[in-house]
Amino acid sequence: MNHDEWREQCKVIQACQYLKLDTGERVSDYIYAIENESGGTTPQKGARAKKAGKKAGVSDLHLPVPIYPYCGLWIEMKRNIVKGKAKPKITLFQQEWINKMRKQGHYAVVCFGADEAIDIIKRYVLSDLYHYK
Numbered sequence: 001m002n003h004d005e006w007r008e009q010c011k012v013i014q015a016c017q018y019l020k021l022d023t024g025e026r027v028s029d030y031i032y033a034i035e036n037e038s039g040g041t042t043p044q045k046g047a048r049a050k051k052a053g054k055k056a057g058v059s060d061l062h063l064p065v066p067i068y069p070y071c072g073l074w075i076e077m078k079r080n081i082v083k084g085k086a087k088p089k090i091t092l093f094q095q096e097w098i099n100k101m102r103k104q105g106h107y108a109v110v111c112f113g114a115d116e117a118i119d120i121i122k123r124y125v126l127s128d129l130y131h132y133k
Helices: 003-016 043-051 092-103 114-125
Strands: 061-063 073-078 107-112
Touching (some): 003 114, 061 114
Parallel strands (some): 073 107
């Protein structure tokens, strides 16, 4: 995860402290980050991590709270789209993970920046995603 994505993801986690589930609990009590970066590992470390369950493409954030009709929320974070810069790329592994999660009944999306991710989380916890794309 590059520094811009990291900064955006931190904003999302901070905002989740103020978002509430219908139970009154904070979203921040449930949402968590998946640290799944390769980070320049050696082939031996990579093989060891894979053996322990590390998977390429797993989304950055997971909210394991079922809210009808979904059984959880997965968010792949990307930096904001900046005019004059190339749009952040979604890898094949990331798209495959999103597709797998959707097939299993999760709401899984790619968000470009904190504002988009926070909006998705708000809509998710308010069950307001039926017509949102």
